[in-house]
Amino acid sequence: MAAGQNCLVTNDWICGEYLRSRSQELTDATVQHIWITAVSVVIGLLVAFPLALLARRSRRFAGPVLGLTTILYTVPSLAMFSLLLPLFGLSAALVVTGLVLYSLTILVRNILAGLEAVPQEAKEAAKGMGYGPVRLLWEVELPLAMPALMAGVRIATVSTIALTTVGSIIGRGGLGNLIGDALPSFFKAQVLTASVLCVLLAVVADLLLLGVQRLLTPWTRIRAVRTDADTVAKAV
Amino acid sequence: MGVLGEAWTWLTTGANWSGESGAAHRLGEHLYVSGVSLALACAIALPVALYLGHIGKGGALAVNLSNVGRAVPVFAVLALFMVSPLRNAGYVPTVIALVLFAVPPLLTNAYVGMTEVDRSVTEAARGMGMSGGQLFVRVELPLAYPMIMTGLRSAAVQVVATATIAAMVGQGGLGRIITAGFNTYNTPQVVAGAVLVAVLALLVEAVLVGLDRLLSPLRRRRTA
Numbered sequence: 356m357a358a359g360q361n362c363l364v365t366n367d368w369i370c371g372e373y374l375r376s377r378s379q380e381l382t383d384a385t386v387q388h389i390w391i392t393a394v395s396v397v398i399g400l401l402v403a404f405p406l407a408l409l410a411r412r413s414r415r416f417a418g419p420v421l422g423l424t425t426i427l428y429t430v431p432s433l434a435m436f437s438l439l440l441p442l443f444g445l446s447a448a449l450v451v452t453g454l455v456l457y458s459l460t461i462l463v464r465n466i467l468a469g470l471e472a473v474p475q476e477a478k479e480a481a482k483g484m485g486y487g488p489v490r491l492l493w494e495v496e497l498p499l500a501m502p503a504l505m506a507g508v509r510i511a512t513v514s515t516i517a518l519t520t521v522g523s524i525i526g527r528g529g530l531g532n533l534i535g536d537a538l539p540s541f542f543k544a545q546v547l548t549a550s551v552l553c554v555l556l557a558v559v560a561d562l563l564l565l566g567v568q569r570l571l572t573p574w575t576r577i578r579a580v581r582t583d584a585d586t587v588a589k590a591v
Numbered sequence: 592m593g594v595l596g597e598a599w600t601w602l603t604t605g606a607n608w609s610g611e612s613g614a615a616h617r618l619g620e621h622l623y624v625s626g627v628s629l630a631l632a633c634a635i636a637l638p639v640a641l642y643l644g645h646i647g648k649g650g651a652l653a654v655n656l657s658n659v660g661r662a663v664p665v666f667a668v669l670a671l672f673m674v675s676p677l678r679n680a681g682y683v684p685t686v687i688a689l690v691l692f693a694v695p696p697l698l699t700n701a702y703v704g705m706t707e708v709d710r711s712v713t714e715a716a717r718g719m720g721m722s723g724g725q726l727f728v729r730v731e732l733p734l735a736y737p738m739i740m741t742g743l744r745s746a747a748v749q750v751v752a753t754a755t756i757a758a759m760v761g762q763g764g765l766g767r768i769i770t771a772g773f774n775t776y777n778t779p780q781v782v783a784g785a786v787l788v789a790v791l792a793l794l795v796e797a798v799l800v801g802l803d804r805l806l807s808p809l810r811r812r813r814t815a
Binding site: 428429431435441510538542543550553558 | 593594595658661662663664665666667668670671673674675678748751752755756758759760761766769770772773778781782784785786788789792793796
C-alpha cells in the first residue's frame with residue numbers, strides 16, 4: 356500500500372494506485388468517449404447515405420457535395436468546435452455536430468465509391484427480374500457496396516475516437532477531459548493512462564467493426580475459401 | 592449575427608493584433624512552427640518513401656503507418672510531451688508532434704504513387720536503356736508526382752490543425768487566441784480565432800492546389 360501511495364506522490368508514468376483509486380473516473384470518461392463517438396458515427400452515416408445517393412444521381416450535386424465535405428475536413432478541429440459554440444453553447448451536441456461534419460468526408464466518399472463499383476451486370480439482372488429502384492438499392496447495390504461502406508465506417512470511427520479528445524476544450528471530450536485536467540499539475544500517470552485507453556479504444560473499435568463487416572458480407576469469405584480449395588486442388 | 596458581428600469587430604480592432612499575445616505574433620508563430628515542421632517531415636518521409644517505392648519494398652510499413660497515425664490523438668501526444676522534461680524546450684515539443692503527424696500521409700501517398708506507376712512503362716524505359724537513376728528521375732518521379740502532392744496537401748492540412756491544438760497544452764500559435772477566449776468567456780474572441788485558423792487552413796490548401804498545377808511535370812506536355 357505504501358509503495359502504491361508513493362507512485363502518486365513521486366508522479367510516476369505508470370501508477371497502479373492511480374488505476375485503483377480513480378477507476379470510477381476512468382470508467383465514466385471512457386463511457387462518455389464511447390457514446391460521443393458512437394452517436395457521431397451513426398448520425399454521420401444517416402446523413403452521409405442520402406448525400407451519397409444524391410451525389411450519385413447527378414453530376415450537378417456531386418461537385419458541391421464532395422467539395423463542401425472536403426472543405427469541412429480542412430477546418431482544424433479546435434476551430435470547428437469553437438465556430439459551433441455560438442450555435443450550441445457548452446454541450447455535448449456541439450462536439451457531436453463537429454465530429455459528424457468530419458465523418459461526412461470519409462463516409463460520403465466511401466459509400467459513393469462502393470455504389471459506383473457495383474457491377475453493371477448485377478444491376479441489369481436485378482432489373483430484368485423486375486426489381487424496382489428501392490428494392491434494387493436495398494437488396495443488390497447496398498450489400499455489394501458493403502465492404503467499401505464498412506471500410507469508410509472503420510476509418511471514420513478510428514479518427515472520431517482520436518478527435519473526440521479535442522472536445523475537452525469545452526469539457527465534453529471523454530478521455531480528453533482527463534488529459535486536459537492533468538496538464539496543469541503535470542500528472543503523468545493520468546495523461547499516459549487516458550492516452551493509452553484512447554488508442555486501445557480505437558484498436559478495439561476497429562477490430563469489432565471488422566467482425567461486423569465479416570458478419571454482414573459472408574459471401575466474401577466463401578469466395579476466399581473456394582479459391583483456397585481451388586489452388587489446393589491444382590497443386591494436387 | 593450578434594456573435595459574428597462582434598467577432599468581426601474583434602478582428603478589425605488594431606489592438607488585438609499587436610503585442611506578445613496579439614493575432615499578428617500568433618500568426619507568425621503558427622506559420623513558423625508549421626513551415627519548419629512540414630520541411631522536416633518532407634526531408635524525413637520523402638526520401639524513404641521514394642526509395643522504398645523505387646525498389647518496390649516496404650508496402651506494409653507505408654500502409655500501417657498511416658493507419659496508426661489516424662488512431663493516435665494529437666492532443667494526447669502533445670500532452671505527453673508537456674508532462675515530460677521536453678516542456679522546457681520551447682517550440683521543440685510542438686515541432687516533434689507536427690512532424691510525427693505529417694510523416695504518415697507524406698510517406699503513404701508518395702509510396703503508393705511510386706508503386707502505382709505502370710509496370711509496362713518502367714519496363715519500356717529499361718528496354719530503352721535507362722539506368723535505375725534515369726528511370727527514377729525521368730519516369731517514376733513525374734508519374735508519381737500527383738500522389739506525392741496529394742500527400743503534401745494532407746500533411747499541410749494536418750500540420751496547420753495540429754499547430755492549433757498545440758494551444759490546448761499552452762504552446763504558441765493561432766489556437767492561443769481561441770483558448771484565451773475560452774478562459775475569459777469571450778465568445779467573440781473564440782469565434783474570431785476560429786475564423787482565422789479556418790481561413791489559414793483553407794488558404795494553405797488553396798495555395799498548394801495552385802502550386803500543384805503550376806509545378807506539374809506533365810502540364811506542358813498535356814497542353815502541347
